[in-house]
Amino acid sequence: MIDEPLERLRIAARRARELARNRAATGLRHEDADDDAGTIDTDGAQGFDPFPLLEALHRNGVRAVVIGQVAGIMHGSTELTGDLDLLWDGVPAHAPALAAAFASVNAQLADETGTPLAADPDSFLRPKVQFTSPGAGGDCCTPALPWGTLSVRGFLDRAIVAVDARGLEVHYASRNDLIQMRRALGRPKDLRRADELDSLHVP
Template sequence: MSLLGMIAGLNRGRVNFVVIGGLAARAHGSTRITEDLDVCYDREKGNVRRVARVLARWRAYPRGIERGLPFVMDERTLAAAPVMTLTSDEGDIDVFDTVPGVGGYAEALSSSLAIDAGDVAFRVLDLPALIAAKRAAGRRRDLDHLPELEALLEVWGRRS
């Protein structure tokens, strides 16, 4: 499944989420390719249940751990981990309850933009929040991405 297909699946599951990673950067014009979906989700109990159901349906499993080891994707599992890096039948997905440098879902939502990609609508972090998140993550690949994102912010700022 494509990343947009995964987003459509989350939408069908009525999950409240904001796209926060590489796909958010692509939505703003970044040239970097991403192969996984990074989302921040609402920790409200009903939403946690919906996220867990979608991930269970996709047979999501922790990335880097051999398949076949005991693992149950349910509300308790999801609620116990602030970040989960998962692989699934649909693709790789990282789920966060908090975005470094931004905050939880409410803060991510208030720092997001609506995207309409044809049949799929979703929200992505705006550029200032995405830059703050990349900077706070501090990983080399995130820091290396900052000059491009800052240039995009300058370009978009001139257009408004």
């Protein structure tokens, strides 16, 4: 059994790519994902590899916390995904490093309506920015995004840090915080994944 969070993620990303390799493109992006199946059924699963962006964030000293199903996989979830969701503190002084990380992997940005945004620090000061990059697409959010009754700023402080043998550091939401977020969202996939995380005996 694989115990290392980043190794679990590498294996899951490889399985997602293999699953989607011979599948015809659907035109569906991560924001079009079905509320039950999730992004594994979108084109984002084809070539899914979150590591180039995670490594760029690390190189640029960005403390962005992985949320969503990538964080779930790092905790041991068996469900695959095709997108990468991030939460950062939204502090303007931290935006230039975030923009530099995304630019280094040729990420394209858009607002919530799909309108393209410049890849500059000001774009990241929005509550949520959608991104696509050669390896992964997803959402990059701040605590200013409406999260219902959840106070997600605390998620940043309680995040867990995974470190691999090469020194890559990835911050990801704690299991309890991720479960709270799943239950607050309340979609079929979220409730199912929350139940799965609840049954796992990991931090």
